[in-house]
Structures are given as structure tokens and as C-alpha cells.
Amino acid sequence: MRFMTSLRFIDVVAREGSIRKAADKLAITSTALNRRILQIEEEIGQPLFERLPGGVRLNTAGEIFLQHIRSQFADLARVQSQIADLSGIRRGHVQIASGADALRRFLPEAIATYRGAHPAVSFDLTRCYGEEAEARLFSLDADIALLFAPIRAAHVHVAATLRQQIQCVMPAGHRLAGKDAIRIRDLSDERVVLPTAQSGVRQLMDTAFLRRSVEPDVILESDSFEFMQNFLHFEPAIFFQIPIAIDAGRAGGGADATDFDERLVSRPVDMADVAPGTLHICHLKGRVLPVAAAKFLDDIITGLRGRYSDEVDQ
Amino acid sequence: MRFMTSLRFIDVVAREGSIRKAADKLAITSTALNRRILQIEEEIGQPLFERLPGGVRLNTAGEIFLQHIRSQFADLARVQSQIADLSGIRRGHVQIASGADALRRFLPEAIATYRGAHPAVSFDLTRCYGEEAEARLFSLDADIALLFAPIRAAHVHVAATLRQQIQCVMPAGHRLAGKDAIRIRDLSDERVVLPTAQSGVRQLMDTAFLRRSVEPDVILESDSFEFMQNFLHFEPAIFFQIPIAIDAGRAGGGADATDFDERLVSRPVDMADVAPGTLHICHLKGRVLPVAAAKFLDDIITGLRGRYSDEVDQ
DNA sequence: GCTGGTGGTGCATTTTTTGCATCATGCGCT
DNA sequence: AGCGCATGATGCAAAAAATGCACCACCAGC
Numbered sequence A, B: 001m002r003f004m005t006s007l008r009f010i011d012v013v014a015r016e017g018s019i020r021k022a023a024d025k026l027a028i029t030s031t032a033l034n035r036r037i038l039q040i041e042e043e044i045g046q047p048l049f050e051r052l053p054g055g056v057r058l059n060t061a062g063e064i065f066l067q068h069i070r071s072q073f074a075d076l077a078r079v080q081s082q083i084a085d086l087s088g089i090r091r092g093h094v095q096i097a098s099g100a101d102a103l104r105r106f107l108p109e110a111i112a113t114y115r116g117a118h119p120a121v122s123f124d125l126t127r128c129y130g131e132e133a134e135a136r137l138f139s140l141d142a143d144i145a146l147l148f149a150p151i152r153a154a155h156v157h158v159a160a161t162l163r164q165q166i167q168c169v170m171p172a173g174h175r176l177a178g179k180d181a182i183r184i185r186d187l188s189d190e191r192v193v194l195p196t197a198q199s200g201v202r203q204l205m206d207t208a209f210l211r212r213s214v215e216p217d218v219i220l221e222s223d224s225f226e227f228m229q230n231f232l233h234f235e236p237a238i239f240f241q242i243p244i245a246i247d248a249g250r251a252g253g254g255a256d257a258t259d260f261d262e263r264l265v266s267r268p269v270d271m272a273d274v275a276p277g278t279l280h281i282c283h284l285k286g287r288v289l290p291v292a293a294a295k296f297l298d299d300i301i302t303g304l305r306g307r308y309s310d311e312v313d314q
Numbered sequence C: 001g002c003t004g005g006t007g008g009t010g011c012a013t014t015t016t017t018t019g020c021a022t023c024a025t026g027c028g029c030t
Numbered sequence D: 001a002g003c004g005c006a007t008g009a010t011g012c013a014a015a016a017a018a019t020g021c022a023c024c025a026c027c028a029g030c
Helices: A002-016 A019-026 A030-044 A060-086 A106-117 A130-138 A200-211 A225-231 A291-307 B002-016 B019-026 B030-044 B060-086 B106-117 B130-138 B200-211 B225-231 B291-307
Strands: A049-052 A055-058 A092-098 A121-127 A144-148 A156-164 A167-171 A191-195 A217-222 A238-241 A264-268 A277-284 B049-052 B055-058 B092-098 B121-127 B144-148 B156-164 B167-171 B191-195 B217-222 B238-241 B264-268 B277-284
Touching (some): A002 A019, A002 A030, A002 A055, A002 A060, A019 A030, A055 A060, A060 A092, A060 B060, A092 A130, A092 A291, A106 A121, A130 A144, A130 A277, A144 A200, A156 A291, A191 A200, A191 A225, A200 A238, A217 A225, A225 A238, A277 A291, B002 B030, B002 B055, B002 B060, B019 B030, B092 B291, B106 B121, B130 B277, B144 B200, B156 B291, B191 B225, B200 B238, B200 B277, B217 B225, B225 B238
Parallel strands (some): A092 A144, A191 A217, A191 A238, B191 B217, B191 B238
Antiparallel strands (some): A144 A277, A156 A277, A167 A238, A167 A264, B049 B055, B144 B277
């Protein structure tokens, strides 16, 4: 989009905090970039950046204008996808911000299924935690966010929620593997592996340990479920996940872990100790999503309703 | 705004229905304009206009895109006014679509008062009827509409309403001038002057005449209240208006017409014959108005609440 | 006071846009 | 059918705009 270049440049300069760095990234000279910015500032009638010795920073007017620019880009993408839809081919780009839980098994399959029906739609998946995901929605770097964490920002609209009970995952031969539900007190002196403090699962577990005054033997912390899962093949321990991170899409749901790793089993934590957490599927409030994103959102909510009918709300 | 020129061009071409006519209006050559359009169509990946022997017309994609363009312009105006507000000066341009009623006395004073406080805000007032006003809101040619008529379109948001009882205006010495309220049957064989069929006042009166089976002596129809009012100085007759078209702002309201023309008096039509009509103050649903327009809207609603507290809703 | 980073500016060059002349097409009128 | 008159599209040269280079002024940290 030729007529948007100057605006895109402003976005990059704001992100880089320096005209020269942005110019490098955009593969043009700093002078050309500088002049484009000066020109736009002149047209606006007011400077958008404050010039600091180490670079530039948006002033208040600049922040307002940048927000406008981003919404223009997002809206243009929506219009383009809508126009493409007219000719029968669904075209577009869907940007997703997801916690580590949903991107394990649920999103790969959901995206692949969608792309099977609409091969002209491309995806961008960024793994991130609560606040960052909300920021990405706001800066229009993400269309959709899937978060297993409370929603803080007022500008986020929750399109659907999914209640998820935390599961304990352990080697098949583990002494707790035979129980139907795991109590927190069962975990005292057990070796456990915990996700990072930013994770929603971790926050629920921390609360539970504190409430029951149980101090497990934390042998490892990681932000990678894949790493933790593979670690269990070498040292027996327990780690925690939500069903959506475990279940294969084709299964009817439930907590049986056989289809993600035959040597591991999962058992739910007892409801009395840990209340189910909530996976939030969100987009920016007041925003009209591009066709591709809107339909994908629709698809995953419908899909979840099919698999976890009782736990899906809204 | 240099980076918006191509988009503005598309808007003009769509309105003119011809590249050459639009080029004349834009003071450039038709070839330059033609090429800009071809270029944008290429960037979009699909044509926006269908080429007819007599000119061009938007296709479906073009209509979607034009709507996008207009919303971009409106949003840019909003951002600019918001940025200007930062530096203390309220700046901007407010576009109003109004029926003939509100522009007589209410709007001139309201706009003048507002401009007294914010001299950097300019106004554009287009007189139009119901459907056209709704279309102007939708095409973003108007920020605010004041209509004494039912709202038909779903995309219009009514910010406030004002109930208005129709008034009969007549020369001071008229035989009906002494009555407190005028019944429709009083008007049979009276000489009356009616506004155009598109007017909300006319529609209410037509209904009333029909219901009471009264056939007045219609000696004149006009779409100009000013003309009708001045006509009464030369031939005694009755015409109809709503209070907001009569009252001066400084007055406490009411139907006494002395302050708009000493030789005329106004008396309300009896409620039993004609129910009060509604003046709607609207803007486009879902739209964030520019600061200047938003504040002006606020001001007039507050002003009306002060003068006609009982009749203002929402 | 030097060094390494920043944004800003004058001038020659390159790229883009514009305008003129012209073509091809289709409608309406004779 | 033929003519006139409008439309949009295109080749090519001129005008305008954007770009890149070399350089300046400025500030922070050493």
C-alpha cells in the first residue's frame, strides 16, 4: 500500500526510538526518513516526536496519532480481507497472541484445519503472557488473544471463556498415578516442576500451596511445557497443565494423557483445593475484525463448544 | 494531508461518476487521476470501479473501500481535533445536517455561542430532510443531524430527543389569535400555508387533517419558513412551526412569538388533535466524534435541557 | 577535549508523477 | 449506417518529488 508508507515509517520510528535505526530497518537513508517525518509533522501542524540526544520519543500528540495509524492499518487489513472474500477466496492474515497452554495442541490443529479450508489465509502466532497479550491487542499487533489468566485491561473484549481444571502430569508408574484426583497435600515432599511465575497455571498452584500450607519440592522452573514434559522422561516428577494443552483435538476431551505422550498420565487436581481457571478468548473491544480473523475466532469457539460444551461460556 | 490525496481522489471520482469530471474538480489532468486510480486498484489487487461508456461506477469492492476511506477521513479529523485540543486551542470543523426548523433560531445562536468560546472551530451547515440527513451521517459528510422526523435508518444513534408541540403562527389580529389552543376543526376554511411534503411538521399536519376530516384552504406550499413568515405580512393566513423554530434562546421557552416577529403570534395546536412530534439529535452509531463536534453536541443538549427540561430525553 | 551517537540541511541524482497528444470504445442522435 | 461526442486508457517528454551523499550542530559519557 503505497499511500501508507509514511505512516508505516512513523510506526517503525516510534518502535525503534531512533530515526537512524528505523531507517536501517526500512532499508532507506536516515535523511529520507527524517524528511518524511518532518513533512508529516508539518502537515499535522505539531511535532509528533520529542528529539532527545539519544533518539526520538513520541509526545502526547504522537501517541494519539500513532494509535490512529495502527487502527488505520488494522482497518485496511479488514477491508482487504472483506474485498478478497467477495471473490470467493478467503484471504488475509490472522495475528494471534497466545499463552503457552493453547499453542501446544489446540492451536496447531485449529489453524491447520482452518488453513485446510482457506489456504490463502496466513497466520502469525506470538507466545506471550497476560499483560503483553493485552498490549498487543491494543497496539493492533494481535487480532485474537488466548489467555489462561484474568483479564486486566478494560479495552479487552472476551468473546468466550473456557473453564479448565488443572491437571497433574506424571510418569505412568508414579505412586499418584492411580488416584482419580490429586489433593494438594498429596504433593508435599513430591518433586514438582512448575511453570514460570507469569503463567496462569503457576499462579493458581502458588495460591493452592499457600492455602494448604504445602511446600512441595520444586526441582525445576521453566517457561517451556515441552521442555518440562521431556524432562519427566529422565527424572520422575509432577508438572501441571490444563486439559487444552494435553488433549488432542480428535479426542472427546477428558484428562487421559495417552495421546500426547504414552509414558505420561494426567490426573486432575481436586476441585476442593484448586478452583478451575479460565481460558479467555479475546479481541480488542469495539474492533471489527478482518473476515479471516473473525471466522477463525468463530471456528475455534464453535470447536471448543463441541469438545467442552459444558465449560464454554458466552 | 499529502498521504491521503489518492484516497480523496477516489472519493471525488465516486461522487462525480466520471474520472474526467472529477479531474476538473480537482484541478488536475484526467490522465494523472486515471493513473492514480489504476495504481490503487493494482495495489488492492482488484478493480474498484466498473468502466461504463458514460463514466465509472463503484463496484462492490469499491463501495467497501470507499466506506473505509471516508471513515479514515473522519477519524483523521477526530485525531487532528484531539491533538489540537492538547495545546489548549480547540480546533476543528463541525458538519451539521439540520432540518429547516432547527436552523432558524436555535442553531445560529448555539453555533455563535460555541464559536464565542472556541473561535478556531468552523462549521458547515447543510439543510436537508430525513433520509438525506441520515445518508450524510453515513457517508460521514455530517457529524451531527437535527431532525424533526422519525429516524428510519438503523445506523443512526439518537443522542437526545426533544418533544415539540406544533404551533400555529398567524397575524396578531387573526380571529384565532385569542384562543389558548387551536383545534383542527378551527382550521376548516381557514387559509393555511404548509411546509413541503418532506417536512416532519407537514406530515403531522396531514395526518391530523385526515383524521379530523378537515380540508383547509391551502393557499401556498413552500420549503422556506422565512418565505412563509414574510408572506403572512401581506396576506393573512396560518402557518405551522415547532417552538424551537420560534423561540429566541434567551427566552424561557414557551409559545409566545413576540420575539421573533412582533406582528405575528403563535398558539399551540390542541394535543387532542396532534400529538407532539420529536426533534432527534443524532450522530452515526458507533462513531467517535471529533472533539469539537462532541463538545458542541454536548453543549446543545445541555442548552436544550436548560430551556425545555421536561421535553428533553436521553 | 575527544568519541560516538543523535537529528537536521544543502545539493546533485534518481524516481515518481504529471500533462499533452492520441487511441479505442460505446452511446445517442440524425 | 454514419456521425458527433462523450468516456477511459496509453506512449512519451517535462515537471515535481523523493532520495542519497556529505556535512553540520548537538549532547552524553569517558
